[in-house]
Amino acid sequence: MLSYVLKRLSHTLLVxxxxxxxxxxxxxxxxxxxxxxxxxxxxxxxxxxxRHKLGLDDPVVVQYxxxxxxxxxxxxxxxxxxxxxxxxxxxxxxxxxxxLAFFSMAFALVIALPIGIVSALxxxxxxxxxxxxxxxxxxxxxxxxxxxxxxxxxxxxxxWLPTSGRGSFAQIIMPAAAxxxxxxxxxxxxxxSTLLEVLGQDYVRTARAKGLPEYIVIGKHALKNAMxxxxxxxGMEFGLLLGGAVIIETVFAWPGVGRLIVQAIMDRDYPVVxxxxxxxxxxxxxxxxxxxxxxxxxxxxxxxxxxSK
Amino acid sequence: xxxxxxxxxxxxLSIDAMLADGPVRLVDGVTLGLRAGEVLGLVGxxxxxxxxxxxxxxxxxxxxLRISGGDIRLEGRSLATLPERKIRAMRGNExxxxxxxxxxxxxxxxxxxxxxxxxxxxxxxxxxPQARAKAVEALAxxxxxxxxxxxxxxxxxxxxxxxxxxxxxxxxxxxxxILIADEPTTALDTTIQAQxxxxxxxxxxxxxTSIVFISHDLGVVAEVADHxxxxxxxxxxxxAPVAELFRNPRHPYTRGLMGAVPQPDAEDMPDVLHxxxxxxxxxxxxxxxxxxxPRCPVARDICRISDPxxxxxxxxxxxxxxxxxxxx
Numbered sequence: 001m002l003s004y005v006l007k008r009l010s011h012t013l014l015v016x017x018x019x020x021x022x023x024x025x026x027x028x029x030x031x032x033x034x035x036x037x038x039x040x041x042x043x044x045x046x047x048x049x050x051r052h053k054l055g056l057d058d059p060v061v062v063q064y065x066x067x068x069x070x071x072x073x074x075x076x077x078x079x080x081x082x083x084x085x086x087x088x089x090x091x092x093x094x095x096x097x098x099x100l101a102f103f104s105m106a107f108a109l110v111i112a113l114p115i116g117i118v119s120a121l122x123x124x125x126x127x128x129x130x131x132x133x134x135x136x137x138x139x140x141x142x143x144x145x146x147x148x149x150x151x152x153x154x155x156x157x158x159x160w161l162p163t164s165g166r167g168s169f170a171q172i173i174m175p176a177a178a179x180x181x182x183x184x185x186x187x188x189x190x191x192x193s194t195l196l197e198v199l200g201q202d203y204v205r206t207a208r209a210k211g212l213p214e215y216i217v218i219g220k221h222a223l224k225n226a227m228x229x230x231x232x233x234x235g236m237e238f239g240l241l242l243g244g245a246v247i248i249e250t251v252f253a254w255p256g257v258g259r260l261i262v263q264a265i266m267d268r269d270y271p272v273v274x275x276x277x278x279x280x281x282x283x284x285x286x287x288x289x290x291x292x293x294x295x296x297x298x299x300x301x302x303x304x305x306x307x308s309k
Numbered sequence: 310x311x312x313x314x315x316x317x318x319x320x321x322l323s324i325d326a327m328l329a330d331g332p333v334r335l336v337d338g339v340t341l342g343l344r345a346g347e348v349l350g351l352v353g354x355x356x357x358x359x360x361x362x363x364x365x366x367x368x369x370x371x372x373x374l375r376i377s378g379g380d381i382r383l384e385g386r387s388l389a390t391l392p393e394r395k396i397r398a399m400r401g402n403e404x405x406x407x408x409x410x411x412x413x414x415x416x417x418x419x420x421x422x423x424x425x426x427x428x429x430x431x432x433x434x435x436x437x438p439q440a441r442a443k444a445v446e447a448l449a450x451x452x453x454x455x456x457x458x459x460x461x462x463x464x465x466x467x468x469x470x471x472x473x474x475x476x477x478x479x480x481x482x483x484x485x486x487i488l489i490a491d492e493p494t495t496a497l498d499t500t501i502q503a504q505x506x507x508x509x510x511x512x513x514x515x516x517x518t519s520i521v522f523i524s525h526d527l528g529v530v531a532e533v534a535d536h537x538x539x540x541x542x543x544x545x546x547x548x549a550p551v552a553e554l555f556r557n558p559r560h561p562y563t564r565g566l567m568g569a570v571p572q573p574d575a576e577d578m579p580d581v582l583h584x585x586x587x588x589x590x591x592x593x594x595x596x597x598x599x600x601x602x603p604r605c606p607v608a609r610d611i612c613r614i615s616d617p618x619x620x621x622x623x624x625x626x627x628x629x630x631x632x633x634x635x636x637x
Contacts, residue, residue, distance in 0.1 A: 201413065202408060202410055202414045205408070206408065206479075208369055209369055209400055209401060209405070209408075210431065210479065211402055211432060212427060212431055224419070225417070225418055228418075299417065299418055300465060
């Protein structure tokens with residue numbers, strides 16, 4: 001197991017280095033922030049001075065190495081506009097994003113798992129068809145539209161929930177639900193299909209032949225096997241959620257990382273965009289690493305096979 | 310011996326597959342008996358219904374298959390109509406099963422110990438540590454080396470033969486009256502096959518377990534069974550004590566099966582392997598009359614028209630064939 005962990009860690013490191021190079025290069029291609037920072041009538045001397053001050057006149061490689069060197073010391077630079085440290089800007093927004101990601105995931109799983117399990121067990125019945133249609137309906141609706149409809153119904157018409165902002169539990173319900181609903185379909189369908197596949201396996205027949213009650217056959221023998229692909233999907237979706245939900249954060253005025261990045265892109269605020277992309281990719285990669293490690297626990301074959309290679 | 314009532318009676322059992330365009334009969338009016346301490350071999354080609362027959366005993370038929378007629382009785386109690394809760398209490402307890410594929414019959418994500426201990430926890434309501442201790446004992450009894458280490462391992466850590474031993478340990482954990490073994494050695498190497506057969510014979514002697522042994526391999530059945538039933542297209546075509554069957558096979562299908570088995574030590578057997586010509590007909594497309602007649606080397610007119618009756622041709626030796634019926 002330990003060698004498996006070490007191997008996965010070294011892969012993770014390589015991926016992070018790759019991301020830093022790619023995101024750095026792409027940002028370079030996107031244009032120059034100086035034009036936006038200075039007034040229209042700035043002289044070319046002023047432009048040169050600012051470029052020099054920001055280090056933008058150095059070769060790309062030098063700029064990249066400087067960025068990496070600083071990043072390793074925890075310094076992601078300062079915003080070109082507010083002059084605040086980038087790391088602080090992001091960390092300030094991160095809890096809101098994590099909170100939203102967590103609640104939308106919880107919302108999705110609480111609804112999707114029972115639906116998926118029941119549809120698999122009652123395959124081909126009305127319950128199965130109805131819940132799969134419902135799940136598909138959730139997947140097909142764009143979040144922003146769903147978010148706006150929810151605001152109209154629950155805030156404007158019924159007055160039950162606040163329209164936006166962050167602070168109380170009531171404020172997170174709608175954004176979490178709006179983001180979670182599309183994942184409900186995803187998870188419910190995945191749970192159904194993997195569970196159906198698992199239920200056809202020989203070891204399920206063995207479990208029944210042993211005289212185990214059906215709740216153990218399904219809840220223990222079938223479900224732990226069905227969890228394996230589900231955990232992958234949960235991990236990937238969670239990683240994506242942590243990247244911030246730009247649209248939902250905008251609809252519900254949720255002060256998360258998504259909105260920060262969009263604003264920074266609009267402003268060509270290089271250091272903020274670069275720092276945020278780096279940090280979020282790292283989070284994504286680390287979540288994936290955790291998922292892989294969870295595999296080792298779920299499926300003993302994985303850790304054995306990979307470690308022995 | 311003759312008078313002893315069978316432990317398990319299969320009485321006119323039929324199994325249908327429920328298809329969209331109506332039921333198709335896969336097992337048709339099979340009657341068999343298993344006496345206490347006896348090993349009953351069920352032989353036939355793939356698709357003859359031998360596995361279905363064995364699964365139906367514990368009501369483990371896949372969805373879409375159902376018992377459409379007849380009855381199965383354990384010591385006089387009907388199993389076919391028993392409530393689900395009661396049949397579940399019998400599974401793994403009074404009647405156990407082992408399967409062909411030891412690679413996939415064990416759950417890959419739970420330890421061996423956990424899977425064996427489950428049987429004790431379910432049927433004997435033992436605590437976790439008690440059940441685990443019993444699991445170690447059960448593994449030791451089937452010749453798994455260092456069982457106290459094996460209980461913590463996963464199926465992937467074990468060889469095929471070891472896994473089949475684990476399956477047997479699990480099946481015999483509660484000392485069932487009957488063990489149903491569905492091709493238990495087919496997926497194993499020949500040497501391992503011999504070890505597993507030896508183990509099953511030993512356990513059968515020690516515990517007095519009755520065994521229903523299903524195989525397509527007459528040679529294997531000859532080694533373990535006391536009584537053999539030959540199935541063809543969902544029907545028993547011949548049944549007899551093992552020695553009698555091999556000495557005096559009466560059904561052309563049985564003779565065909567024997568011709569298809571290599572016989573290195575038999576002098577009166579030609580040293581070529583014979584195959585039975587043709588293929589097993591598909592269920593729902595069975596020929597009229599005797600189901601074997603299109604493949605039968607001695608088929609006559611009556612075989613094409615009329616089902617042969619089941620006739621006694623010796624002590625406990627029955628056959629369903631017009632040749633035998635006319636001779637008797």
